[in-house]
Amino acid sequence: MRSSRSIRNRGRKRKSQVFDLDITSLLDILVIMLVFLLQSTNSTGIILTVPKDVELPVSSSATPSNEGIVVQVSPTNIWVEDKEVLNMDGDIRSQMDQGGRRLIPLFNELVKRKELIKRSAKSSPQAQDFGGIVNLVVDKTVKYSFVKKLLYTCAEAGFKEYKFVVMGLEQ
Structure with missing residues (x-):
């Protein structure tokens, strides 16, 4: 009990x-x-659409790219922000200036984009200032001599800082 x-x-x-x-x-x-x-949390905020005929080179660098104008180059075309500015199927020398160093259609489009960015920065306080940054998405089969012409054209248009977009090792 x-x-x-x-x-x-x-x-x-x-x-x-x-x-x-x-x-x-x-x-x-x-x-x-x-x-x-x-x-x-690391987020670059940059979303790129790479054309199907552009094969990016591989890099082990982990530095993300900054905001800027996107120039994409394949062996046959050049795009600026998804707008085709140059088709290189024919004779490309007709699209260059007299020195043969500057691509005229690309130069004209980059200058137009630069002026648009500067105008929007003046009119809106939230708009980003022109930083002179260009993100280059270049196919790995494009020759170095053409990449030099591309860089020269960007520099002449006022884009002095280049960022090459590449594929990471884990992608």
Whole structure:
């Protein structure tokens, strides 16, 4: 009889006790984890659509590209921000200036884009200033002599900082 009473009393004692949970330290840990995750998130915000005939070179560099005008070059075409500005199927020398260093259609489009960026920066305080950055998406089969002409054309148009877009090793 005595053993049955102690079993009954144990159950009553547990039910009558109030359990207090202190979650302050748990909330501190959650806030620290949230801040850590927010700071470790890396997003460049740049989305590029690469034409199907452009094969990007591979790089082990992990530096992300900055905002800028996107110039895409394949062995047959040149695009500026998804607008085709030059088709290189025929004789390309007719599309160059007299020195043979500057691509005239590309130069004209880049100058037009630069002026548009400068006008929007003057009219709107939230608009980004002209930084002179150009992101180059160049097919890996394009010859270096043509890449030099491309860089010269960009520099003459006012784009002095070049960022080459490449495929990462893990992609």
